[in-house]
Amino acid sequence: MKIIFIRHGQGEHTLSPPESLQMSDATLTEKGVQQAQQLKQTFPLTNKNIIIISPTRRTIETALIWAKEISCTLYVHPLVSPRMFPLLAPDQAYACDHILxxxxxxxxxxxxxxxxxSEEIWTNGINTISEEAFHRVAKxxxxxxxxxxxxxLYIVSHDGTINAYRSFLGESVTRDHFLDESGSYIVHL
Known part of the structure; x- marks a missing residue:
């Protein structure tokens, strides 16, 4: 099985960090919308495809723009929600990573x-759970x-989450491996 991780398009929370990282429920910028539209050419979809989406507005918007007019299956899953990479203390989490x-x-x-x-996962996501807990839910x-x-299988998620899954699957990754907006990475299960 091939999983193609895709980072969401540019979100308004990235425009003037660090202040903008405290914006909750960020949407895509106009550039982010264009990046999501470009995914149609990069990864053409059919009605047989499945996309798994992080429960944030910017990831949902990315997937809906990409899949517009294609009747593929779209799942929103909290186990691909934002995750800090590397993991920091919970008080260092950003508001932009709160999930819907x-x-x-x-x-x-x-x-x-x-x-x-679980209600706890749908409320808090996976952003600040311990590495041990993350490995359990990732498995x-x-x-x-x-x-x-x-x-x-396509997964629209976040740079830290993608690196966390890559690490879980045995790769040696650092912050240098973060994807650009709407960038992709393929793993084989």
């Missing part, structure tokens, strides 16, 4: 499928992915 609760997603994006998970997530029985 599944009830908000159902209201704002009724066509998306929310994946069932469960990769098993779930395999059960989807797809040759290629």
């Amino acid at each position: 609760h599944y009830t908000k997603i159902k209201t704002d994006y009724p066509s998306l499928h929310n994946i069932e998970s 469960a997530f990769t098993i779930w992915c395999k059960q989807l029985n797809q040759h290629t």
Whole structure:
């Protein structure tokens, strides 16, 4: 199975750091919208594709723009929500990494499928959980992915989350491996 991780397009929370990193519920910028549209050429979709999306507005917008007019399956999953990489103390987390609760997603994006998970994960995400806890949920997530029985699976997520999964899968990664906006990385399970 091939998983293609895609970092979301440029979000408004990245425009004037560090202050803008305290913006919650950031949307895509105009450049981010253009980057999401470019994904149509880079990774053309069919109705057989599955996209797994982090529960943030910028990742959901990226996936919806990319998949516009294609009736592929779109899942929102808290196990690909923002994660600091490398992991820092919880008090160092940014407001931009707060996730949308599944009830908000159902209201704002009724066509998306929310994946069932614990209330704690849907409330807090995986951003500041311990490495040990992350490894447990990452293992469960990769098993779930395999059960989807797809040759290629797309995941729209965040730079730190993508590096955390790459590290979990045995790669040696650093902050230098962060993807550019709408950048991609392929792993094989």
